[in-house]
Amino acid sequence: MIDYENLRKLNAPFEEEFQREFIEFLNSGWYILGDRTNLFEHEFSSYLNAPFCIGVGNGLDAMIIALNSLELPSGSEVLVPSNTYIASILAILKAGYKPVLVEPDIETYNIDPLRIEEFITEKTKAILVVHLYGKSCQMDSISEIASKNDLYIIEDCAQSHGSEFKGKKTGTFGVGCFSFYPTKNLGALGDGGAIVTHDESLALKFKTIRNYGSIRKYENDLIGVNSRLDEIQSCFLRVKLKYLDIINNHKRTLANIYFSHLTSDVIKPVEHKDFYDVFHIFNIRTNKRNELKEFLLKNDIKTEIHYPIPPHKQKAMKGVLHGSYPISEEIHKTTLSLPISYFHTESDVIKVCETINSFFR
Numbered sequence: 001m002i003d004y005e006n007l008r009k010l011n012a013p014f015e016e017e018f019q020r021e022f023i024e025f026l027n028s029g030w031y032i033l034g035d036r037t038n039l040f041e042h043e044f045s046s047y048l049n050a051p052f053c054i055g056v057g058n059g060l061d062a063m064i065i066a067l068n069s070l071e072l073p074s075g076s077e078v079l080v081p082s083n084t085y086i087a088s089i090l091a092i093l094k095a096g097y098k099p100v101l102v103e104p105d106i107e108t109y110n111i112d113p114l115r116i117e118e119f120i121t122e123k124t125k126a127i128l129v130v131h132l133y134g135k136s137c138q139m140d141s142i143s144e145i146a147s148k149n150d151l152y153i154i155e156d157c158a159q160s161h162g163s164e165f166k167g168k169k170t171g172t173f174g175v176g177c178f179s180f181y182p183t184k185n186l187g188a189l190g191d192g193g194a195i196v197t198h199d200e201s202l203a204l205k206f207k208t209i210r211n212y213g214s215i216r217k218y219e220n221d222l223i224g225v226n227s228r229l230d231e232i233q234s235c236f237l238r239v240k241l242k243y244l245d246i247i248n249n250h251k252r253t254l255a256n257i258y259f260s261h262l263t264s265d266v267i268k269p270v271e272h273k274d275f276y277d278v279f280h281i282f283n284i285r286t287n288k289r290n291e292l293k294e295f296l297l298k299n300d301i302k303t304e305i306h307y308p309i310p311p312h313k314q315k316a317m318k319g320v321l322h323g324s325y326p327i328s329e330e331i332h333k334t335t336l337s338l339p340i341s342y343f344h345t346e347s348d349v350i351k352v353c354e355t356i357n358s359f360f361r
């Protein structure tokens with residue numbers, strides 16, 4: 001059986017280092033906001049080449065805290081891609097703003113820069129871009145639109161740790177919001193997240209809000225929340241961060257096998273020199289998606305669908321999101337995510353390719 005994901009196998013190479021870090025953590029007796037979280041924040045910001053990184057509880061909170069800190073007028077509109085994972089939309093709602101869905105480019109699966117401007121009104125204050133599947137959005141045209149229209153850029157980097165656009169890392173174009181959910185390219189052994197920024201005063205705000213609005217003990221300057229990156233997760237994340245480029249390179253090697261071995265009966269991700277893609281997900285598209293998924297399972301290959309239901313069709317979004325989003329629906333109907341984890345071998349991927357090719361033959 002080729003699993004789609006297997007967290008035990010994914011983390012097996014790091015177990016000894018995790019154990020060493022855990023014992024040191026245990027001996028320290030310091031469980032919340034200690035040296036290790038501080039060190040991880042510094043190491044991750046230097047990896048990204050951004051001055052400030054603030055660890056928080058998870059990726060959703062990273063986006064909520066980032067959006068809240070902008071203190072936009074209530075009812076402000078925030079543009080967001082219609083095919084994103086629900087978290088990006090929930091963050092806008094929880095921050096008290098209005099999500100306005102913009103269709104993606106059918107080739108990159110990311111927000112289509114050519115469609116953004118038609119949705120800008122006097123209420124639009126920010127764009128929440130999502131670097132979906134590990135590929136950066138087109139950040140030069142998006143940055144240009146944002147500065148022309150005086151919009152903030154918030155980046156959902158939950159799938160794009162280490163991904164680049166024209167040599168610059170995602171998360172450093174606007175305010176970068178990361179998730180360290182275990183399956184992500186940089187995954188903890190539980191929940192975790194971080195916010196990355198160039199703006200020192202915003203950084204101080206994030207740091208204050210994540211801890212009850214307090215920087216000095218028992219002094220509350222802002223209306224905050226409790227969303228701290230757990231010290232124990234910082235231990236594990238410091239280990240994983242050392243291997244992030246190796247993990248990303250392995251996924252890129254597997255992606256290259258998919259690119260060269262897969263039949264042209266399926267639509268593969270676009271490749272372009274502007275994007276350094278980290279393939280959090282390797283998706284293909286085909287009108288025979290459901291039959292192919294079934295066929296692969298019969299041949300002991302597990303796949304996933306990211307995502308089966310678009311946000312505007314979710315029950316929770318009834319009365320909240322309106323309009324029709326045919327491109328998004330087309331992606332949701334035809335996309336299939338193939339195994340591409342750190343533990344998969346080149347021969348696993350060759351087997352997946354051969355099985356897919358035989359389905360179409």
Ligand SMILES: *Cc1c(COP(=O)(O)O)cnc(C)c1O
Binds near residue numbers: 058159
């Ligand atoms: C995983 C993910 C999130 C949410 O991260 P959590 O840490 O689970 O809150 C947000 N956006 C995208 C695109 C994701 O893939």
